[in-house]
Amino acid sequence: MSDTLYLQLDENVEVQHPHVYLQDIAKLNCSNPKILNRLRVMPIANLDPEKPGRYVMSVSDLVEQIAKKEPDLDISPIGEANFIITYQLEPTPNMIWRWVKVIFVCLATFFGAAFSIMTFNNDVDVAGLFGQIYMQVTGQPSNGFTILEISYSLGIGLGVLFFFNHFGRMKITDDPTPMQVQMRLYEDDVNTTIIEDMDRWQKNQEK
Numbered sequence: 001m002s003d004t005l006y007l008q009l010d011e012n013v014e015v016q017h018p019h020v021y022l023q024d025i026a027k028l029n030c031s032n033p034k035i036l037n038r039l040r041v042m043p044i045a046n047l048d049p050e051k052p053g054r055y056v057m058s059v060s061d062l063v064e065q066i067a068k069k070e071p072d073l074d075i076s077p078i079g080e081a082n083f084i085i086t087y088q089l090e091p092t093p094n095m096i097w098r099w100v101k102v103i104f105v106c107l108a109t110f111f112g113a114a115f116s117i118m119t120f121n122n123d124v125d126v127a128g129l130f131g132q133i134y135m136q137v138t139g140q141p142s143n144g145f146t147i148l149e150i151s152y153s154l155g156i157g158l159g160v161l162f163f164f165n166h167f168g169r170m171k172i173t174d175d176p177t178p179m180q181v182q183m184r185l186y187e188d189d190v191n192t193t194i195i196e197d198m199d200r201w202q203k204n205q206e207k
Helices: 033-040 059-069 095-124 126-138 147-164 178-206
Strands: 004-009 012-015 019-021 026-030 043-046 053-058 074-079 082-087
Touching: 004 033, 004 059, 026 033, 033 059, 043 053, 053 059, 053 178, 059 074, 082 178, 095 126, 126 147, 147 178
Parallel strands: 004 074, 012 082
Antiparallel strands: 004 026, 019 043, 053 082
């Protein structure tokens, strides 16, 4: 009875060295530990050290390379049919530049959100609406700083906290935040586009 190799692959794998081995891009499981150890250090690709970027590979090509090395091995791939190897140079820590980027993003987010809220309030005339409600309920003109404006301002802040589901390192629930969900959707769309573009390019080359 031949041994079986289970090969689990993610859609996008990040590496920080140009010499890519099978254990760098896949999770391996095999009943034969000797075969497993040999395949872990099996070379898959030698990338240009000076050209970081994304490289698309097919699982069928990967299975073909493994079959040449272990012809009697049954291979069972699990996961994606095509995958991306993202080669990035190992970043050098620069705390000053990191803090500059964090502060810039925080300021841009804060003032951008504030501008959006103010333009929305101005478009729908929230101040005028509150003034009318306050006049109808109390019979006195509003000075622009009443319980309506205060509760509305506090409600916006609390609503943002509940919507984004975290404040600093504290999370209200264990669910992923809307920002995390959108970033994952964006990442999936980017990976799908890269794989489809490479597939179309290969088909055009074959014509």
